[in-house]
Amino acid sequence: MTRATTSDPHRSDRSDDGVPQSGRGYRKGPVLLRGTQIPAQTTDQRLLAAGGDADWVHSDPWRVMRIQSEFVEGFGALAEVGPAVSVFGSARTKPDHPDYAMAVEVGRLLADAGYAVMTGGGPGIMEAANEGAHKAGGTSIGLGIELPFEQGMNEYVNLGVNFRYFFARKTMFVKYAQGFIVLPGGFGTFDELFEALTLVQTHKVTEFPLVLVGSDYWGGLLDWIGGAVADRGMIGRADLDLLHLTDSPAEAVEYVIERGAAIAASEREALAELAADSEEAAEAADGS
Numbered sequence: 001m002t003r004a005t006t007s008d009p010h011r012s013d014r015s016d017d018g019v020p021q022s023g024r025g026y027r028k029g030p031v032l033l034r035g036t037q038i039p040a041q042t043t044d045q046r047l048l049a050a051g052g053d054a055d056w057v058h059s060d061p062w063r064v065m066r067i068q069s070e071f072v073e074g075f076g077a078l079a080e081v082g083p084a085v086s087v088f089g090s091a092r093t094k095p096d097h098p099d100y101a102m103a104v105e106v107g108r109l110l111a112d113a114g115y116a117v118m119t120g121g122g123p124g125i126m127e128a129a130n131e132g133a134h135k136a137g138g139t140s141i142g143l144g145i146e147l148p149f150e151q152g153m154n155e156y157v158n159l160g161v162n163f164r165y166f167f168a169r170k171t172m173f174v175k176y177a178q179g180f181i182v183l184p185g186g187f188g189t190f191d192e193l194f195e196a197l198t199l200v201q202t203h204k205v206t207e208f209p210l211v212l213v214g215s216d217y218w219g220g221l222l223d224w225i226g227g228a229v230a231d232r233g234m235i236g237r238a239d240l241d242l243l244h245l246t247d248s249p250a251e252a253v254e255y256v257i258e259r260g261a262a263i264a265a266s267e268r269e270a271l272a273e274l275a276a277d278s279e280e281a282a283e284a285a286d287g288s
Contacts, residue, residue, distance in 0.1 A: 025038075066164060066165075067165060067168060070163055070164060070165060070168040070169075071168055071171070073161060074143075074161055074163070074168060074169075074171070074172045075175075077159065077161050078141070078159075078161070078172055078175075078176045079176075081116045081139055081141065081159070081176060082114075082115075082116060082139075083114065083115050083116065083178050084115055084116035084117070084118050084139075084141065084176050084177050084178065085110050085115050085116075085117060085118065085177055085178060085179045085180070085181060085253075085256055086118045086119070086173045086174075086177040086179070086180050086181070086192075087103065087106060087107065087110075087117055087118065087119050087125070087126070087129040087180075087181045087182075087183070088119070088120070088125070088126075088180065088181070088182045088183065088185060088188075088189050088192045088193065089103060089124065089125025089126065089128075089129075089182065089183035089184060089185040089189055090124050090125050090183075090184060090185035090186055090189060091120070091122045091123050091124040091125070091126060091185075091188070092123075092124050092186070093124035093125050093128070093183075093184070094124075095128075099125060099128075099183055099184050099214065100124070100125065100128045101128070102128075102183060102213060102214075102249050103125045103128030103129045103132065103183050104128045104129070104131050104132040105132060105249040105250075106129055106132060106181055106183070106213070106249045106252060106253060107128065107129035107130060107131060107132025107133040107134075107136070107138075107140070108132035108133065108135065108136045109132075109249060109250060109253040110129075110132075110133060110138065110181075110253055110256075111132065111133040111136035111137065111138025111139075111140075112136055112138075113253060113257055114138075115138070115178070115256075115257075116133070116138060116139035116140075116141055116159075117129050117130060117132070117133035117138060117139070117140055117141060118141040118142075118143060118172075118173060118176065118177060119141070119142055119143070119157075120142065120143055120144065120145065120169075120188075121141075121142020121143055121144040121153045121154060121157050121160055121162075122142075122144070122152070122153075122154060123154060125183045125184075125185060126142070126154065127154035127155075127156060130142060130154055130156035130157050131154075131156040133156070134156040134157075134158060135156075139158065139159060140156050140157055140158045140159070141157065141158075141159045141160070141161075142154065142157035142159070142160040142161075143160075143161055143163065143169050143172055143173065144160060144161070144162040144163065145162070145163050145164075145166060145169055146162065146163065146164045170192070170195060173192065174195075174196065174199060174205060177208065178208060178209075178256070178260045179208050179209040179210070179211070179256035179259070179260050180192075180193070180196050180208070180209070180210045180211065181211045181213060181252050181253070181256060182210070182211065182212050182213065182218075183213045183214060184213075184214050184217040184218070193210070193212075196208075196210060197210065197239075197242060197243070200242055201235070201239055201242065206263070207242075207263055208260065208263065209244065209255060209256045209259035209260055209263070210242055210243050210244065211243075211244045211245075211246060211252045211255050211256060212243055212244070212245045212246070213246060213247065213248075213249065213252050214247065215245055215246070215247050218245055219245070222240075222243065222245060225240065226240055244259070
């Protein structure tokens with residue numbers, strides 16, 4: 001049965017032949033539609049209609065559901081891993097390269113210190129860090145990404161999560177890590193490093209330690225940042241202290257542990273002071 005038309009110009013309705021009429025609008029969840037944007041069918045009608053093509057699985061609203069599922073799966077898989085450190089570096093590094101050996105040692109030392117090791121789950125530096133953690137009996141995490149070329153999860157990962165979307169994967173690297181250790185790498189490594197720096201610099205996340213391993217590789221970048229970038233006022237001089245450079249895997253791990261502990265203690269102190277201030281304010285209000 002069709003709904004009756006109305007003479008109220010401010011009401012959205014359908015005519016006897018089912019043609020949408022303009023008015024206050026048609027609500028489709030949080031979306032407001034008017035005029036020619038009003039659909040000829042309701043959401044329930046489309047849901048229950050038989051047949052049709054499968055193009056909807058590639059639509060933006062459906063992608064939102066996939067994105068949501070990636071966050072849910074990632075949070076569920078990683079919420080109970082305990083303290084972890086994200087290790088980044090090139091997927092192209094070969095097992096006979098000195099950088100590979102350094103990454104194995106980083107993974108081993110982190111595992112020995114009770115930290116889970118998180119990498120992108122691929123080959124090269126990622127595989128090396130996972131190998132070190134795995135062979136030391138630690139938690140070796142791989143956060144894989146769908147790429148147009150085959151990469152796959154390396155064999156040393158004992159907890160792996162695959163993602164379609166880079167931004168969901170990046171969230172996991174930051175959310176569940178107490179620090180970053182970055183070995184030589186390319187554009188992907190730069191992206192992860194500078195995103196972490198930006199989040200800390202802008203206070204979008206609580207500060208956490210960031211270590212660069214390999215002075216021969218990273219030294220030129222730090223010289224440029226401390227020279228041209230800082231000299232032009234693009235960053236503050238204090239921002240240079242957000243990065244720690246070393247050639248020693250042991251020093252890298254030690255810095256992450258000690259700096260992380262110092263940051264955690266500072267946060268606890270700040271929270272205690274805030275709680276005390278709030279209590280004093282409440283007592284003052286009660287006494288007035």
